[in-house]
Structures are given as structure tokens and as C-alpha cells.
Amino acid sequence: MKGKTLKYIIFLALVSITGVLSIQFFLLRNSYKYSEKQFTESTVVALKEVAWQLLQETGNTANFDSIIPVEIVADNMYRVYIQVFDRELLKQQLIEELKKHEIYTNFEFAVFNPETEQMGEGTLITSDLDEKQTYFTFPLSKRCTDYFSVHFPNRTSYFNSRLSVWYFFSALLMLVVFFFGYTLWVIIKQRQLSEIQKNFINNLTHELKTPISSIGLSAKVINDKKILETPQRLFEYTKIIQEQNNRLSKNVENVLNLASIEKNRIHLDKEDIHLSSFLSETIEHFKQSDFGQKANINTKLNGFNAVVYADKFHFSNLVVNILENAVKYCEQKPEIDIELKKIKGKYELEIIDNGIGIPKEHRKKIFKKFYRVPTGNVHNVKGFGLGLDYVYKIVNAQGWKIRVEENPKGGSIFTLTIQNTK
Structure with missing residues (x-):
């Protein structure tokens, strides 16, 4: 329709x-x-x-x-x-x-x-x-x-x-109107979901076909014996295969994570985590990735010695997903500030970026599955709209809270309220 x-x-x-x-x-x-x-x-x-x-x-x-x-x-x-x-x-x-x-x-x-x-x-x-x-x-x-x-x-x-008969028919009419409105609402939601799924399939197809095509082309070049005469060229094509393989693996991992989460199979292996050292390790690990090498990350942990009872693997992925978004949606040199605060007995982790920002009307929707902020006909950033959906589900599973605000200097501020601290 x-x-x-x-x-x-x-x-x-x-x-x-x-x-x-x-x-x-x-x-x-x-x-x-x-x-x-x-x-x-x-x-x-x-x-x-x-x-x-x-x-x-x-x-x-x-x-x-x-x-x-x-x-x-x-x-x-x-x-x-x-x-x-x-x-x-x-x-x-x-x-x-x-x-x-x-x-x-x-x-x-x-x-x-x-x-x-x-x-x-x-x-x-x-x-x-x-x-x-x-x-x-x-x-x-x-x-x-x-x-x-x-x-x-x-x-x-x-x-x-x-007038009881009139009241009865009026109530019956209101009931019919309610079901009619509900049906119309379901149709609109289904149409929106259909559009979202269509975009997801298109993005997924592109994200899977591109690395497969690159790997296939590189393999074809390497399969030629003449490539041995130019070792440097051989090295470049093997590097392409490695990069595209990593990209393909990550896309497949995202889809598998989605399937696992949809079946409510989030298994949290909780342990005591020293927040300061954990953040330092996660940030250092992120800096070694392709996205991390493009960004300048400043940390201000204020010497807190907090211990969090959480799943280290999912917590690390949660932080990395937010950091990757901060880099992907930035039109200049990415500058990311990470600050740990303690407010009313709870720790708040702020991740402040200088990206393009998120309009107010979209801030509550960005945590929905497949949702991506509309950019018109411009599609500079590829993705499935799964990263923040994963973040939101992990936050809920941990019993924490997350909110998004506007950065007065430009960009966004993601604030994670962490509970289960010691």
C-alpha cells in the first residue's frame, strides 16, 4: 500500500x-x-x-x-x-x-x-x-x-x-470505533515494520555482498601465479581479504546476536568488575580498532574505585557500540570525552561526542530494533540499526538505565546509570 x-x-x-x-x-x-x-x-x-x-x-x-x-x-x-x-x-x-x-x-x-x-x-x-x-x-x-x-x-x-438502550448502542459504537482505531494502528505499525525490515534486508544484503565480492576478487587475483612476482601486491590483497573477512564476521555476529536476544537467551555471566580499570582496558582495546584509530578519546574517571557486578563481555560490547556510533556519525575529527561521576549513590558514565547529534524527536526511537535516524537520500553510514537495540537490551538485562541528551557544543551525550555497585 x-x-x-x-x-x-x-x-x-x-x-x-x-x-x-x-x-x-x-x-x-x-x-x-x-x-x-x-x-x-x-x-x-x-x-x-x-x-x-x-x-x-x-x-x-x-x-x-x-x-x-x-x-x-x-x-x-x-x-x-x-x-x-x-x-x-x-x-x-x-x-x-x-x-x-x-x-x-x-x-x-x-x-x-x-x-x-x-x-x-x-x-x-x-x-x-x-x-x-x-x-x-x-x-x-x-x-x-x-x-x-x-x-x-x-x-x-x-x-x-x-435512555439505557441509547447508552448501550453508544457504548457499542465506541467499542466498534476502538477496534477500528486499533486495527488501523496495527496496519500502520505493520507498514512501518515492513519498511524497517525492507531497509534491514537491503542493508544486510549490501553489507554481506560487499565483503564477499571483495574477498572473491582478491582470491581470484592471488590465484594468478604472476602475483608472486610482486610480493607487495600480494601483501595488499591478503590484507584486503583479512579486512573484509573481519567485516563479514562482525556482520554475521550482529545478526546472530540479534537472533539470540530475540529469543530472550541473554545469558549474563556476572562478576565483580573494577570500573576504572575495566573502562581503561575497554577504551584501550577500542583504540586498536579501525574506528578507534580515527578518534581522540579523553577519559576522566575521577579516581573512583567502584566495583560493578555485571557481565564483562556484554558490558564491554555495550561501551564499544556507543563509541563506534560516536565515530561513525561524526563529520569531523571525532573527539570523545568519557567521564565517570557519582550522583546520589549511583555511578553515571557519560560518553560525550562531537558528532552530528540526534534530533529530539528521534532520541527515544534510536534504541528500537532496525531504527536509524532518517538522513533523506544520503546514506554515508552503513549499518543495520542493531547496535543501540543491543545496548538497550543489555542495559535492561543488567537493571541499569540509559538516556540520550544533546551536547551543547554539538553532538550527543549518552549517560549510563550503573547500579549493582559495591
């Missing part, structure tokens, strides 16, 4: 998801508002019916059309301005009329006492018709007249129960 096609698919997917979620939210909000409106209208009609029934009991129905018996105090509070002579009758009428209008939720009611000018004792009627005393404080009306108040304490819960 081409990059542009994938971008269009992602864009259309995002537009579709946004549209579907917006429509769902709009419908859900409208359904909630409609339920609110329906609840209010049904409650007002039911309370008017209650008022009519009470007036029928007293024979004063002639005045019903000339008054506005129901006042909406709040979304869940109503007042009915009518005289109540029988509180038990009021309760029965409220239960009957609310049930008739399909309002199945708890409600509280209290009757205003004009003699004390206070609300009488409130009563809570549950949805299963149980009667309990309520401690809700009914606010008084500014109109000093006969009335009773009705309060619905579980109004929101009532709406939620009515």
Missing part, C-alpha cells in the same frame, strides 16, 4: 468516525432533551388531573379554568396551588395519576400549612409504593396561599433508565 493511499484512508476514516460520533452525540442529546420535555409535560398534566380530582371532592370545579394550578419551580420541583383537605387522598391521587402517565420514579410531597406558614411533614413514595418520611426541605412559595409541592429526587436516574 502506497503512502499517499494510506494517508487518504486514514483521513477518510477520521472524518467518518468524527461524523458518526457527532451524529450519535446529537441524537443522544436530543433524546435526553425530548425525555425531559415529555417528563415535564406528563407531570404537569398529571398534577392538573390531581388538582381536578381534589376540586371534585369539594365541588369547586367551576374555578378550575380561571386558575393556573401548577407552577414549575425547577426541573424536579412543582407546586400545585389548591387547598388540600385530605392528605391521604392527595397521596392516592398522586400515585394513581403519575402511574397513569407512566412516570415510574420516586417522588416526595408536602402540604403547606397556612396557620404556621410552613410546609408540613414531607413523605417519600418510592417506585414500589413504599412510604417513608423525607428530610428534604421544600422551599416556601412567595404566594401565601394553599398549595402542595412535589419533588422528584431521582429524576436524572429516571432519564438514564429510559
Whole structure:
């Protein structure tokens, strides 16, 4: 799948998801508002019916059309301005009329006492018709007249129960969107992995074919008897074979290390290591390599006599990998400073280079397998993107930490926080 096609698919997917979620939210909000409106209208009609029934009991129905018996105090509070002579009758009428209008939720009611000018004792009627005393404080009306108040304490819960089907389908839609997004994320990751593996295979093919071709060409030249007439030329071709053989061996070793690490077969043969002498030996060994001969390495070990419990072989490879990168990714004479510090009881090994540096957005990715910082169409440095992945796995296996920062003078600073010290 081409990059542009994938971008269009992602864009259309995002537009579709946004549209579907917006429509769902709009419908859900409208359904909630409609339920609110329906609840209010049904409650007002039911309370008017209650008022009519009470007036029928007293024979004063002639005045019903000339008054506005129901006042909406709040979304869940109503007042009915009518005289109540029988509180038990009021309760029965409220239960009957609310049930008739399909309002199945708890409600509280209290009757205003004009003699004390206070609300009488409130009563809570549950949805299963149980009667309990309520401690809700009914606010008084500014109109000093006969009335009773009705309060619905579980109004929101009532709406939620009515809209449970909508909530279910909304949750189902969100679940579908989540799996759709996850699938899209997997496709993108697989595409990235495919690109990385493709680049790895291309690099591996080149890195293996080049030394093999050089060795084959040199062997062909040496196989000619006339080469004995020019010993110096013979020496040059044997040197080429040796160098390319070392290069081939190292590439094969990198691939085998990768396979071993992928199968979680990192075997750490830990021992006590004197950090200062170990670093001196490792740096001296590195200076004898092709990369080490190009670099100027300055050490500042500050006389620490730290002893680390670690695998000497992997620890040495870890340091060498970082040093090789410092040389490979440098466009001038490589200058590397190695300093050992002690901070909060832990030793920190800083490897500071003057290379091309690592952009901030790539610093967390450089420790991933096969990852290489993009350089456009320029590929001056060959490699597989395995070195820092190996470093990171060994650091984790040892229980240490590593971070990368920018060198203010140009380049990068790799800081290794070493634990398990004595």
C-alpha cells in the first residue's frame, strides 16, 4: 500500500468516525432533551388531573379554568396551588395519576400549612409504593396561599433508565470505533515494520555482498601465479581479504546476536568488575580498532574505585557500540570525552561526542530494533540499526538505565546509570 493511499484512508476514516460520533452525540442529546420535555409535560398534566380530582371532592370545579394550578419551580420541583383537605387522598391521587402517565420514579410531597406558614411533614413514595418520611426541605412559595409541592429526587436516574438502550448502542459504537482505531494502528505499525525490515534486508544484503565480492576478487587475483612476482601486491590483497573477512564476521555476529536476544537467551555471566580499570582496558582495546584509530578519546574517571557486578563481555560490547556510533556519525575529527561521576549513590558514565547529534524527536526511537535516524537520500553510514537495540537490551538485562541528551557544543551525550555497585 502506497503512502499517499494510506494517508487518504486514514483521513477518510477520521472524518467518518468524527461524523458518526457527532451524529450519535446529537441524537443522544436530543433524546435526553425530548425525555425531559415529555417528563415535564406528563407531570404537569398529571398534577392538573390531581388538582381536578381534589376540586371534585369539594365541588369547586367551576374555578378550575380561571386558575393556573401548577407552577414549575425547577426541573424536579412543582407546586400545585389548591387547598388540600385530605392528605391521604392527595397521596392516592398522586400515585394513581403519575402511574397513569407512566412516570415510574420516586417522588416526595408536602402540604403547606397556612396557620404556621410552613410546609408540613414531607413523605417519600418510592417506585414500589413504599412510604417513608423525607428530610428534604421544600422551599416556601412567595404566594401565601394553599398549595402542595412535589419533588422528584431521582429524576436524572429516571432519564438514564429510559435512555439505557441509547447508552448501550453508544457504548457499542465506541467499542466498534476502538477496534477500528486499533486495527488501523496495527496496519500502520505493520507498514512501518515492513519498511524497517525492507531497509534491514537491503542493508544486510549490501553489507554481506560487499565483503564477499571483495574477498572473491582478491582470491581470484592471488590465484594468478604472476602475483608472486610482486610480493607487495600480494601483501595488499591478503590484507584486503583479512579486512573484509573481519567485516563479514562482525556482520554475521550482529545478526546472530540479534537472533539470540530475540529469543530472550541473554545469558549474563556476572562478576565483580573494577570500573576504572575495566573502562581503561575497554577504551584501550577500542583504540586498536579501525574506528578507534580515527578518534581522540579523553577519559576522566575521577579516581573512583567502584566495583560493578555485571557481565564483562556484554558490558564491554555495550561501551564499544556507543563509541563506534560516536565515530561513525561524526563529520569531523571525532573527539570523545568519557567521564565517570557519582550522583546520589549511583555511578553515571557519560560518553560525550562531537558528532552530528540526534534530533529530539528521534532520541527515544534510536534504541528500537532496525531504527536509524532518517538522513533523506544520503546514506554515508552503513549499518543495520542493531547496535543501540543491543545496548538497550543489555542495559535492561543488567537493571541499569540509559538516556540520550544533546551536547551543547554539538553532538550527543549518552549517560549510563550503573547500579549493582559495591
